Amino acid sequence: MTRLEELLTAWLPAQRWFAGKGAAVDALRIEAAHVLVPGLPGLRLLVVAVVQNGRTDRYQVLLGLRAPESVPDELAHAVIGVCESPADLDGPPAVAAYDAAHDAAMTAHLLTGIAEHRDVGPVRFRSAPGAGVRTGLRSLVLTGEQSNTTLVYGEEYVLKTFRRLWPGLNPDLELTSALTEVGSEYVARPYGWIEADVVDPDTGRSSPTTLAMLQEHLRSATDGWVLAATSVRDLYASPGLPPEQAGGDFAGEAQRLGAATAAVHRDLARVLPTDVLGSEAQARLADRMTTRLRAAVAEVPQLAPHAEALHAAFEELGALGADLPVQRVHGDYHLGQVVRTDAGWVLLDFEGEPAVPVRERQKLSSPLRDVAGMLRSFDYAARYQLVGRTDDPELVAAARAWAQRNREAFCEGYAFGGGVDPEKHQVVLRAFEYDKAVYEVVYEARHRPHWISIPLDSITALTG
């Protein structure tokens, strides 16, 4: 009979959050299978090690096991397959294995665990100091293009389960907690987390690793990407009109978002370490960008014609000379990471780039890296409705005008909100924008090949 490992080998690569798309799975091991609730062996938290091209990545799977005939219809879409029963499961010889994130009867235990500070073997459930956590709420999985899996409990909480596991405290929990402690109005309050000790393959040591974060659910939130996309759609529906006259103008929001971003950067610099990069450190930063560019060109050959121009921009950063202030930053900032609530903009997902080890993501960086991320996102919002239609010069000009207007508004808001004026730091800003666009080309090649033209077209336009 099929083993669970075989089922997972077929299932994992098909998941949106699986990072190793495009490469074959050479081996898969279940490194840990924690029964989360004593007496409930049908709910397990798996740490699954996946070997691809000699590299091992670890993923978290909340696994449900039931007798095949007792899987209810509403869980049919979550079934991974039927496999032989684990030795410690006192039940039928064959069980249906399914993604228990979709099973509200199972996920209720996660909330209870957090509320009760449970320790279950090496898995620790914790609530944030002073946070009372309500239990008995039903969860639903948020759908969407995500690197993780987020559950919404009633109207109260979201529980973000980190799918790809990197040893260490997840920056999302770390930075959101730090900002909440200083009373920032621009983040959603964390209520708790789940962690376990996971072995760091590089050091062989086991370190506490964040598995999930429980956070305030922002009920009135509208995704920044959705708002921006609506504005672009309005513009395309008004041929010949400039963005400021087209209705649905986004510039006011972009400006407020810039100010909110500056406030968050200011708070992060106040409560967490800061430093200044001198010329040698800048040269190393530029070298890292070049290394990433080389790897990207090897993976996506369409980048090759632009490599020289991109490299030149990185070298300019390396030779900057003037000191570069660095601090903790968001690290993967874009319109899908911000939501507009009744009270204003709120920043989410301080996790950084999920494909980068947590150790790297905890390093200090220039806040202009986040600014560059958001400017790239304006460019994405302007271009994505043009995929396959770039031969319409009027629409292309409208897209350019929209991105430029919102870019200026965001930078103005950022400077007004107390940040440096991004437009006065062109060399740094450009290098970060190019570096992000290179990252995006690889990201799209792996996850959304039909969108790869978006960053590639921007790189063509940016590098001339």
Ligand SMILES: Nc1ncnc2c1ncn2[C@@H]1O[C@H](COP(=O)(O)OP(=O)(O)O)[C@@H](O)[C@H]1O
């Ligand atoms: N606290 C929250 N309140 C309301 N919606 C949220 C909250 N956290 C996340 N979301 C929604 O879930 C989406 C994905 O969350 P995010 O943290 O960015 O996960 P991922 O790392 O998987 O992209 C966000 O774009 C937002 O729409």
Ligand SMILES: O=P(O)(O)O[C@H]1O[C@H](CO)[C@@H](O[C@H]2O[C@H](CO)[C@@H](O)[C@H](O)[C@H]2O)[C@H](O)[C@H]1O
């Ligand atoms: O939000 P995540 O942490 O999952 O970030 C990853 O996925 C993002 C896409 O969902 C990706 O962002 C890119 O696409 C966005 C539009 O969908 C665009 O606004 C961003 O500018 C662009 O970078 C992000 O890079 C990736 O890490």
